[in-house]
Amino acid sequence: MLPKPVLEQAQRELIDWQGRGFSVMEVSHRSDAFLEIVEQSEQRLRQLMDIPEHYKIALMQGGATAQFSIVPMNLFSSRKQADYIETGIWSSKAISHGQKLGQINVAASSKKENFTLIPSFTTWQLQTDADYVHYTPNETIHGVEFPFVPDTGDVPLVADFSSSILSQPIDVTQFGVIYAGAQKNIGPSGITLIIIREDLLERVAPEIPEVFTYKTFIKEHSLLNTPPTFAWYLANLTFKWLQDEGGIEEMAKRNQRKSEKLYAAIDASDLYHNPVNPNCRSRMNVPFTIADEALNELFLQQAEEVGLVALRGHRSVGGMRASLYNAMPEAGVDALIAFMHEFEQRNSIT
Ligand SMILES: *Cc1c(COP(=O)(O)O)cnc(C)c1O
Numbered sequence: 001m002l003p004k005p006v007l008e009q010a011q012r013e014l015i016d017w018q019g020r021g022f023s024v025m026e027v028s029h030r031s032d033a034f035l036e037i038v039e040q041s042e043q044r045l046r047q048l049m050d051i052p053e054h055y056k057i058a059l060m061q062g063g064a065t066a067q068f069s070i071v072p073m074n075l076f077s078s079r080k081q082a083d084y085i086e087t088g089i090w091s092s093k094a095i096s097h098g099q100k101l102g103q104i105n106v107a108a109s110s111k112k113e114n115f116t117l118i119p120s121f122t123t124w125q126l127q128t129d130a131d132y133v134h135y136t137p138n139e140t141i142h143g144v145e146f147p148f149v150p151d152t153g154d155v156p157l158v159a160d161f162s163s164s165i166l167s168q169p170i171d172v173t174q175f176g177v178i179y180a181g182a183q184k185n186i187g188p189s190g191i192t193l194i195i196i197r198e199d200l201l202e203r204v205a206p207e208i209p210e211v212f213t214y215k216t217f218i219k220e221h222s223l224l225n226t227p228p229t230f231a232w233y234l235a236n237l238t239f240k241w242l243q244d245e246g247g248i249e250e251m252a253k254r255n256q257r258k259s260e261k262l263y264a265a266i267d268a269s270d271l272y273h274n275p276v277n278p279n280c281r282s283r284m285n286v287p288f289t290i291a292d293e294a295l296n297e298l299f300l301q302q303a304e305e306v307g308l309v310a311l312r313g314h315r316s317v318g319g320m321r322a323s324l325y326n327a328m329p330e331a332g333v334d335a336l337i338a339f340m341h342e343f344e345q346r347n348s349i350t
Helices: 004-013 034-051 062-077 089-098 199-204 214-219 229-244 249-269 294-305 330-347
Strands: 055-060 081-086 101-111 133-136 157-160 177-181 190-197 285-290 319-322
Touching: 004 229, 004 294, 034 055, 055 062, 055 081, 055 133, 055 199, 055 214, 062 089, 062 157, 062 190, 062 199, 062 214, 081 089, 081 319, 089 101, 089 157, 089 285, 133 214, 190 214, 229 249, 249 285, 249 330, 285 294, 294 319, 294 330
Parallel strands: 081 101, 081 133, 133 157, 157 177
Antiparallel strands: 055 190, 177 190, 285 319
């Protein structure tokens, strides 16, 4: 979901942007009008996430998936070795894309446990001379979230925050690189946010193409070429909305409340089940199954009839998944819980 006030403002301004007589989609990305968005969005994001000066911000294209290759291209030394933590489909993809470019050591994995837990940090087989450690703080499809930030010492920590960026305060200085596709918790698809510690910009090997080089993007203020300007404009409005709503701390409180309610409803029922270890259940993505799988389609169909949509689980895991990103109001969660309860009563065997 996107915040309603953001969509409403975009609608009001679609044809006549702030009285200029044209749309934001019609201006040059190098015009003064657009440069205002460039500057404002960076300031807002720095304020929201408390990003220190020695961390640089870039917006790129290609989604988080492109970062699965862009990260190694930029951070590999001549040895080309990195540690990865495998906790679900997205980190598995990051591993397989990385393997094309260098040597990936899977330092810990929960694959055997069907990605229902986070491997205890004490069991991780980290290399002290790895170029970086990569992990996925929130596994969107399996609904598993790290309850801690791993301490990797001098080895830079790289995190795919696509589905949990801006959902709770984090200490940016614990990370070397943070990246996130915009379409889960920032705005529409089309842009990918990168936050990178300045010294890491120097690592990139000379043969890496310019369009994939962090250093070039930072130098050009992400205007190396034409960016997705409308997506950027909407992201800027979302940052403003987050500030108006009380910032990330307020979002964290709401996200905690929303997810706790839904897990409590699932755990209290005989029909629904969530397989994830309670200490690492995601606050953003809540997958659940129905005891009688034959009821899945009926559940989805009847949910849709009352306006509860986008609940189908990812094709790789099946079942249902409720995504509770920042813009999902608490009333949306309440409506889902009420529907689940009614559905269970209508379909109980006893
Ligand atoms: C959605 C998602 C991706 C893929 O994002 P694209 O922008 O489609 O490439 C990668 N990682 C995580 C954690 C995601 O949630």
